[in-house]
Amino acid sequence: MSLLNYFKKSKPNTAQLAKERLQILVAHERTQRNQPSYLPELQKELMAVIKKYVQVNQDDISINYESDDEQETLELNIVLPDNV
């Protein structure tokens, strides 16, 4: 499945939600189970980079973190302001 299609499928398809959005996904596939995770720190730095490019309100950021034995994923969903 194309990545473009993945994002299209996951998008709420209502006119009122036709906002500009930015999604950042990070997946770390682990071969060793007991490594410390650096994703929380990485997330902070990624947000700092993104804020250089787009004006982001803290309220408009939703963060989802999932983890299992094999991998961990971090998802940042950002609704961009209308005037950007």
Next chain:
Amino acid sequence: MSLLNYFKKSKPNTAQLAKERLQILVAHERTQRNQPSYLPELQKELMAVIKKYVQVNQDDISINYESDDEQETLELNIVLPDNV
């Protein structure tokens, strides 16, 4: 579909590819079609951040960029060295 499952589906399932991997996906959903893209610049900065956390060889990075009228996606696939 859970994001964890998306990444699992897209993973080559052969023993010889049991490498540690890091994937970064960026999707920008556009409401205006003629905006200049900032994803190429963003990509460079994201890589700079990632290199603070993991040792990455330039040869082990594959980059995929897709774009259509509605959105653009940037995908970075990084195979991490065994000794990390």
